Amino acid sequence: MSERLNVKDLITVGIFSVIIIVLVFIFGMLGYIPIVMLALPIIAALVCGIPYMLFLTRVNKFGMVTLMGLILGIVMFLSGHTWVPILVFTLCAFIADCILKMGNYSSLKNSIISHGVFILGIMGNMLPFFILRDFYMESMRTSMGADYVNTVAPFITNEFLIVLIILTFICGLISAYIGKIVLKKHFEKAGIA
Amino acid sequence: MELGLNNEEKTFFNLDPRTKIFLLVILSFMVFNDVPFYISGILVLIPFLCLLFSNHKKTAIIYFVLYLIAKYIQIYLLPSSTGIIAIILITVSYTASRMLPILLMGYYTISTTKVSEFIASMERSNVPKDITIPFSVIFRYIPSVYEEIKAITNAMKMRGFGLTLKSLKNPLKMVEFYMVPILISAVKTSDELSAASLTRGLSSPKKRTHLVKVKFMLLDYILIAIAIVGFLVYAFYFIGGH
Amino acid sequence: MINIDNISFSYNDEANLENINLKIEKGEVILLCGESGCGKTTLTRFLNGLIPNFFDGKRDGEVYLNYDAISEMPIYEIAEHMGSVFQNPKTQFFNVDTTSELVFGCENLGIDEDEIKKRLNLVVSDFNLENLLDKNIFKLSGGEKQKIACASVSAVFPEVLVLDEPSSNLDSESSWHFEEIVKKWKEQGKTVIIAEHKLFFLPNVVDRVIYLKDGKISNKWAIDEFKGLDHRNLGLRQLNLENLKVKRNDYYSKDNEFFELKDFNFKYGKKHALKIDNIKIPKNEIIAIIGRNGAGKSTFANCLCGLKRSCNGELIYDGKSFNRKDRLKSTYMVMQDVNHQLFSESVIDEVLLSMDEEDIDFAEEILSNLNLIHLKDAHPMALSGGEKQRVAIASAIASGKEILIFDEPTSGLDLKNMMKVSENLRYLQSIGVSSFIITHDYELIMETCSHIIHIEEGRIIDNYKMDEEKLKEFFLRN
Numbered sequence A: 001m002s003e004r005l006n007v008k009d010l011i012t013v014g015i016f017s018v019i020i021i022v023l024v025f026i027f028g029m030l031g032y033i034p035i036v037m038l039a040l041p042i043i044a045a046l047v048c049g050i051p052y053m054l055f056l057t058r059v060n061k062f063g064m065v066t067l068m069g070l071i072l073g074i075v076m077f078l079s080g081h082t083w084v085p086i087l088v089f090t091l092c093a094f095i096a097d098c099i100l101k102m103g104n105y106s107s108l109k110n111s112i113i114s115h116g117v118f119i120l121g122i123m124g125n126m127l128p129f130f131i132l133r134d135f136y137m138e139s140m141r142t143s144m145g146a147d148y149v150n151t152v153a154p155f156i157t158n159e160f161l162i163v164l165i166i167l168t169f170i171c172g173l174i175s176a177y178i179g180k181i182v183l184k185k186h187f188e189k190a191g192i193a
Numbered sequence B: 001m002e003l004g005l006n007n008e009e010k011t012f013f014n015l016d017p018r019t020k021i022f023l024l025v026i027l028s029f030m031v032f033n034d035v036p037f038y039i040s041g042i043l044v045l046i047p048f049l050c051l052l053f054s055n056h057k058k059t060a061i062i063y064f065v066l067y068l069i070a071k072y073i074q075i076y077l078l079p080s081s082t083g084i085i086a087i088i089l090i091t092v093s094y095t096a097s098r099m100l101p102i103l104l105m106g107y108y109t110i111s112t113t114k115v116s117e118f119i120a121s122m123e124r125s126n127v128p129k130d131i132t133i134p135f136s137v138i139f140r141y142i143p144s145v146y147e148e149i150k151a152i153t154n155a156m157k158m159r160g161f162g163l164t165l166k167s168l169k170n171p172l173k174m175v176e177f178y179m180v181p182i183l184i185s186a187v188k189t190s191d192e193l194s195a196a197s198l199t200r201g202l203s204s205p206k207k208r209t210h211l212v213k214v215k216f217m218l219l220d221y222i223l224i225a226i227a228i229v230g231f232l233v234y235a236f237y238f239i240g241g242h
Numbered sequence C: 001m002i003n004i005d006n007i008s009f010s011y012n013d014e015a016n017l018e019n020i021n022l023k024i025e026k027g028e029v030i031l032l033c034g035e036s037g038c039g040k041t042t043l044t045r046f047l048n049g050l051i052p053n054f055f056d057g058k059r060d061g062e063v064y065l066n067y068d069a070i071s072e073m074p075i076y077e078i079a080e081h082m083g084s085v086f087q088n089p090k091t092q093f094f095n096v097d098t099t100s101e102l103v104f105g106c107e108n109l110g111i112d113e114d115e116i117k118k119r120l121n122l123v124v125s126d127f128n129l130e131n132l133l134d135k136n137i138f139k140l141s142g143g144e145k146q147k148i149a150c151a152s153v154s155a156v157f158p159e160v161l162v163l164d165e166p167s168s169n170l171d172s173e174s175s176w177h178f179e180e181i182v183k184k185w186k187e188q189g190k191t192v193i194i195a196e197h198k199l200f201f202l203p204n205v206v207d208r209v210i211y212l213k214d215g216k217i218s219n220k221w222a223i224d225e226f227k228g229l230d231h232r233n234l235g236l237r238q239l240n241l242e243n244l245k246v247k248r249n250d251y252y253s254k255d256n257e258f259f260e261l262k263d264f265n266f267k268y269g270k271k272h273a274l275k276i277d278n279i280k281i282p283k284n285e286i287i288a289i290i291g292r293n294g295a296g297k298s299t300f301a302n303c304l305c306g307l308k309r310s311c312n313g314e315l316i317y318d319g320k321s322f323n324r325k326d327r328l329k330s331t332y333m334v335m336q337d338v339n340h341q342l343f344s345e346s347v348i349d350e351v352l353l354s355m356d357e358e359d360i361d362f363a364e365e366i367l368s369n370l371n372l373i374h375l376k377d378a379h380p381m382a383l384s385g386g387e388k389q390r391v392a393i394a395s396a397i398a399s400g401k402e403i404l405i406f407d408e409p410t411s412g413l414d415l416k417n418m419m420k421v422s423e424n425l426r427y428l429q430s431i432g433v434s435s436f437i438i439t440h441d442y443e444l445i446m447e448t449c450s451h452i453i454h455i456e457e458g459r460i461i462d463n464y465k466m467d468e469e470k471l472k473e474f475f476l477r478n
Helices: A007-032 A036-056 A064-078 A084-102 A108-131 A133-144 A146-155 A158-188 B017-032 B037-052 B057-080 B083-112 B115-124 B129-159 B171-199 B218-239 C040-047 C075-081 C098-108 C113-126 C142-154 C172-187 C223-227 C297-305 C324-330 C347-353 C360-369 C385-398 C415-430 C442-448 C468-476
Strands: C002-011 C014-024 C029-033 C058-065 C082-085 C160-164 C191-195 C208-213 C216-222 C258-268 C271-282 C286-290 C314-317 C320-322 C331-334 C403-407 C434-438 C451-456 C459-465
Touching: A007 A036, A007 A064, A007 B129, A007 B171, A036 A108, A036 A158, A036 B171, A064 A084, A064 A108, A064 B017, A064 B129, A084 A108, A108 A133, A108 A158, A133 A146, A146 B083, A158 B171, B017 B037, B017 B083, B017 B115, B017 B218, B037 B057, B037 B083, B037 B218, B057 B083, B115 B129, B115 C098, B129 B171, B129 C331, B171 C075, B171 C082, C002 C040, C014 C040, C014 C216, C029 C040, C029 C172, C040 C160, C040 C191, C075 C082, C075 C098, C082 C142, C098 C113, C098 C142, C113 C142, C142 C172, C172 C191, C172 C468, C208 C223, C216 C223, C258 C297, C271 C297, C271 C451, C271 C459, C286 C297, C286 C415, C286 C442, C297 C324, C297 C331, C297 C403, C297 C434, C320 C324, C324 C331, C331 C385, C347 C360, C347 C385, C360 C385, C385 C415, C415 C434, C415 C442, C434 C442, C442 C468, C451 C468
Parallel strands: C029 C191, C029 C208, C082 C160, C160 C191, C286 C434, C286 C451, C331 C403, C403 C434
Antiparallel strands: C002 C014, C002 C058, C208 C216, C258 C271, C258 C314, C314 C320, C451 C459
16 A cells, blocks of 8 residues: 555545644634643543544545644744644654555544544643743742742643643544544435545 | 736735744744743734734734733732732733743734735745644634624524533533534535535646745845844843843 | 547436437537537546546446547646536636636647737637626626636637536526627537537527437537427427417406515625615415526515625515514525525435424424425435425424525426426415515516516616516617
8 A cells, every 4th residue: 555645635625624734723712711721732632533433434545544633733833832732743643644545544443542642642742841941930920920830730740740641642533433423423324524 | 907916005024834834933932931021022022013014903902902901910919919819910920921922922923814815924944834834723713703603693692502600510511512513514614615625626736826925025124133132132131140 | 629439427226318410510509409408417427537537436438539549548637628617616626816717728738838828818808807807706796707717718719519418507697698708619629518408598599409418419400490399398498488478367356465674774894785674575475586597685684584784774564663683583595506505414404403392293294395295305415406495394394484485496407307407496385474585586486476576776767567578678689
């Protein structure tokens, strides 16, 4: 399956990237509420399952999912989330792609797991907070005051990061499963999936 | 008469797409931290200038006012407020002052770059089709999605279940109401757009030619220079340990 | 030039085309017509190579272009010889600005830059596009979009042009402009193949007519022969609009109740997009809203529905005044793209969703009256365009709407489906619903409407009881 991506595949990737970008950005606005910001990956994982599962019905060769991860990473980068998402999103998407390939792009189980992994790419947006934790804390204390730091501090720990990753992954699985149900309920009946 | 590809009034402030992306990249470092205005000022002004000179005057001014409000909150209001209000103010103002320049630069980039310019400059830099085509589609499809969201919202209003506090009680239903029509049209668009592009020879292996000339002009160099200076000021501020 | 040699095609075992044989000479203009689903779109897909390059299915036979088998050519090579224009202007453009779109095909094929510049200048003067350069395509009117689509395929200098229902979204004036475009191609010696429902703008350019029925060529006529036929019997739209006669004689009288509209104003920036001080419109009638593309018809409809926040105005009837919010409750718009207003997983649920208290018996009654009852468990999105429209109507009836507004309900419909829309409108009238129809479809108006509102530049310039002469003046002045 070393077939190259053709124009139709590339356009499909573009269109579905738009859907995911729009979703992530609309729900990303919730990030203006303190603390909720840290739960963004979970929210993203919950809402992206439906478009992702529909996207997969049009994927039958290696590369489309990886490419989408790269594109989303670049978009995150261009919208002010540092260059970390490019690496993280592409890597997650690549692993997701491999999982799909193992299931020959037709296994439901693999599709659901692949979404769990794919959506971890969103973590790339948060990682800088954790990697540069001390640096952040320090500058927040000077600029935003101790009150704020004390509220936020318990959440920016390695333990919390691991919990967040696990939760995001699980939510990704659940939402992919919901996506599959919606696919059956709407898109298959409508004859487009 | 030579049929102009660029109208007269546009030629004077017309950046190469690569310059725009470079500026975005530089600005995106700002998100790392918040600094006093005299340090970040140059970077903050870049999107303002770009918007101001390219028929987005209103946006430019709104942006600047919002930025000043955010800064005002940080400097004058925050020291005297405490508790939950302070936390909300902090989040809003700091997110705003860090994100606004980047978001506005992104807005400027998307609204002033033609798909053809984008492709031309990317291909000049040897970026493969696999990346330029999806990105061109993104440029082109975002406005359509916006129109669709508007149409669906209208349809829901007429049916009496528009976006209200009451309807938010069942957010899953709302997500479904929006998502299903949008996704159905996404699938339709991706099929029809692919078919149309194929009949226009998009899959041709020949090297594409470009009518739009993209090359670095004086203005590009000036802005890049300004951005680098702004970035250096910003970087030294940190290296110098404030 | 083109030799269609015994082609057949089926998607999922359903025969779509059977044993089509046709020879087309260089410079001919061919019209493919027939009812919806007759296979004319499939035939165009054979010509432009989308079958087999894009659509999968069981295929037999071959189409030859100058003795070369099309199915063996890569699609980008076909693109040099065949230009395609499609029905939906929203999805056939790759660019956002017009100039880039015009040269897009040439750039893909790697044509030399100076040559592209020459060709651009040529199509711009050929198609009179001076004012359309460097514009946002998505802000253009339907007619302008289709002009850009035609010009941009023209720039590649193809020998053959394949057009699949290009006029679906055009008003009558733009349709006549479209005739000019085809004439131009004909003068340049190009071969043109048009699949169309709307025929009235074509008799002076077409040479031959191919009539398809159930996937087979059922008849071929020279255009003069075709002009003398009874098109209604063939299930086709009217070829000569002069022949159409008003179909109704049960128009309203002076004693009819009236709507009164007061102070409907809406501005885009500083420009008045709509300005209505005071007009009266008969109640419980079928009212056509006419005017050119971009005249403000949609703005009027949106204001009437209460969708424009800044447009207040008053709608008065039955001695009551309805402000914007009241109107949102009592009116409903059936959009041109009905897909945006269907939300449920089955037709019956869609109707129930509109009711404050679910009443299955009433819902089923509505569905039977609209001939939808056999589809009640189907998914709305799986239905045909006409059926979707009826589901939207059903949901409006269920929520007790008294005023329905239709945005171009017959664009792209064949005669049979247009007649169905007309039936639905009369049914709505019989149950006391008033309908407003934004339309460019002269045939539909003659068939159904009793009152006309003519809008230009945001003003109502005429408001009259059905009058054949006046209408003709608007639709047939060319």
